Amino acid sequence: MPGSHISDQQVFLFMVERRNHTQAVAAAKAGISERSARRIEKDLRLPSQKKRRRHWRTRADPLEQFWPRVEELLQIEGIIAVTIFETLQDEFGEEAVPDKVRRTLERRIARWRALNGAEKEIFFPQHHEIGRQGLSDFTVCDGLRVTIAGDPFDHRLYHFRLACSGWEHAAVVLGGESFAALSEHLQDALWKLGGVPAEHRSDSLSAAYKNLDVDAQRDFTRSYEDLCAHYGMLATRNNRGVAHENGSIEGPHAHLKRRLDQALRRRGSRDFISIEAWREFVEAEVAKQNRRRAALIDQERRVLRSLPARRTTDFAMLSVDVTRNGTVSIERVLYSVPSRLVGQRLHAHLYDDRIELFLGPDRVMTTPRVRVKFPARAHHIDFRHVVANLRRKPGALRHLVYRDALFPNHAYRRAWQAFDAQLDARQACRDAVALLDIAARGNCIDALARRIDAALDAGQLPDVTALKDEFLPTTRTQRDVTIPPPDLCAYNSLLASVEVH
Template sequence: MAVTDAQVRKLMEELTKHGNLGLAAAKAGMDRKTARKYRKQKQLPSEVKPPRDWRTRQDPFEEDWPALAERLAQAPELEAKTLFEELLAKAPERYQPGQLRTLQRRVRQWRAQAGPAKEVFFAQAHRPGEAMQTDFTWGTELGVTVRGEPFAHLLCHPVLPYSNWEWVTVCQSESLAAIKRGVQAALFQLGRVPRYHQTDNSTAATHRLADGKRGFNPEYLALMQHLGMEPRTIEVGEKHQNGDVEALNGALKRRLTQHLLVRGSADFDSVAAYETWVQQVVTKANALRSEKVAQELAAMRPLAVEKLPEYSEVDVLVTGWSTIRVKHNTYSVPSRLIGETVRVRLYDEKLEVLHRGEAQLTVQRLHGRNGHRINYRHLIWSLVQKPGAFAQYRYREDLFPSLTFRRVYDALRQQLEERKADMEYLRILHLAASTLEADVQAALEKLLAAGGLRSAEAVKAAVAPVRCEVPHLAVPEVDLRAYDALLTEGQEVAS
């Protein structure tokens, strides 16, 4: 088997470490005699092997190549596969599908020798303390679970490109709240602030203008102004301009994967516990960069501001459907708020609904567009009075809290006509809202298993509290004459 350049490089690396030829040859995966040869000549196999300037077989495209080269000159973006398909159609007796790779190599050689100039990327020399780059990367591939449940999430990853100092926060989306929380956490960890903050063109930081360019969102600009940084972004479609943080995203996930293996488990008690663990891993990595980090800190300005709240606020009107619409998604709220304007605090992972400063509701935040989160407890009191609305209710599927409730409704529909089944199901849902959903679900599962589910009354009876009988206690008669005797004796002694 031929020795590769990579094997010889490994050999030289091992020889530099300890000088033991046999051990180095074993680690490089080659024979000891071969290792001795390459140690002596100090050249890679690719440097030793003379270039071949002859062909071992006839070129099958020799006849058509001048025409192909002319077409490539006119349209350099043409692919070899497209050209080969045309040749197959033109002369199927001379070409076979297995010759595609040969033409691809020929086209690649033409591009290298006569093709158009390619874009050149220029390595950048980063200056200490000049900028912080922030990017988001998916952490779901780490296989983390929270109390046994798969945890889909992103990692907000701010980096100082000169020293590769980094910080991480766990988030659910590339939202402004996530950027605010992540960047502030990094800066307050450093205690100092660079001149620039660089991001890609995520919608949290930028928005598309009428001329096709992207400008910064007012909320993001306000954040940068508060922290004392100048915002800048990469060109649209030019990810390499954020190359440092992009590269560190992969390094971060490899490091976390290794530490999960050392930990022996990818399960955590809570999201907070997981985030703390991630930040401990990152802190250890940052300790190895202390010399360059010190140069960064010396070049940055002190952070002299207070941390902003990790949420933004918006005022919305509660509709007659007992819902609010926030960031293109719909949420239900208690029906007593219908017609009122409420203030919504948008965190990355949740919403808080307040009315005149008083907290009314906390709900998990939806991401994306046109989602909905409807809590049946907010609507059931009206639905039992208007059961006909259930059949065509837009968010009806949200009124099945679990698969058990869905099975119950299906079982009722098999036994009863639709309107009656709707009524019975809504009564069961009303019972769940009035008592404990878990108790009602347990009773439903037993009734389904026994085939005894006929109406809401059966469920109500199953979850009715057991009445305790008050025991009958006999009231003893009290003889007070002993007390009278004591009083009489006391009077005689006094006289």
């Protein structure tokens, strides 16, 4: 065809057809002209074997005078075409280097780099042996825009995956990347899976290392290796900052979050009543994906190693002393404990989402774990731990350091503010403490809060006496006792017995 170059395939076709047809017919079948056919028969070389004629320019090269400077700039590592273009405009002026040559420059730079540039990193596809490798990593989920009871919920997901079959486990992580979170959720995954792969691979957990000194990093590494040794897994890590070495988990991160995002869109809301509700939602979506791979997962399960007899440590541990204030301090957060523990030394087991306190072998309490960013401090106070002492000393409420954290919810804080504004100082403290006492003894925090809000919304102060009668009734049931009159005749039998003696 006019204007088109003859290809090697057309020449081959012409030569085959020429055996049985005339030159004109063979040329027609090959889609070339008779003139081209005559030229081919005179020179049997293929078009790819011939030296192509260089195209001549129809206009002057707009970059010719600047190209030496461009090549100098290209020696700078990481420089991009736009920066080079703006540099040329700064040095030579916008009239000499107009905006319309930008695309020409970008194409010329791309070609130069393809021919003369540095070596690029390539990726090596891997064959995953069945039962060989499981991978763990954490991924930030702020992009899912999940809220809990209307409040933004910033969190991570721990993600475990078998490299071969793709079996997954995901768990909501409230804190950052830590050994406690890794240990707890990795063990959850293995026990849910029902077996152990030969190797466990993670990234360098840079967030967990960021604020650790050399000794702490060594302890972290030793703890991680001990965890894997307990399950008979080879512990491996990819190089720090090279995420694609963990590609069998990094890529599925995006797939998992995309599936969760689509499920949230179908649900029509990203708000959940509690963290537990969001956890159940995540587990259900992961279970759906695992069911789609059921055949391959069952095949891999059969070659996994057996689980050990028990789990190993999945928490961080430290010892804390209970102060005379009835509190313990853990990671810049003050937690209240029952007052009977004052003066005792407790052992704290720090999980990702909770803290368990032990006195010797006995667990004395469990409390949600509160996290604050350095150097901030916080309080987590259970009013039931201190209300008995406050009944004896209600005036201590007014200037209590953790007063705002003492109230179980907003209704009780509103009541205190109303009492403080309309009553004298002593009575305000007494009434506020009385409400806390009713809530503690009646186990009616939410129900009492609704009564308090109703009274305050009506412009009235909560009636402490009426609320106490409603939630702590003390009326005793009366029982009628009937005493029959004595039978006097019965005494005559006593006289007879006296005469006999």
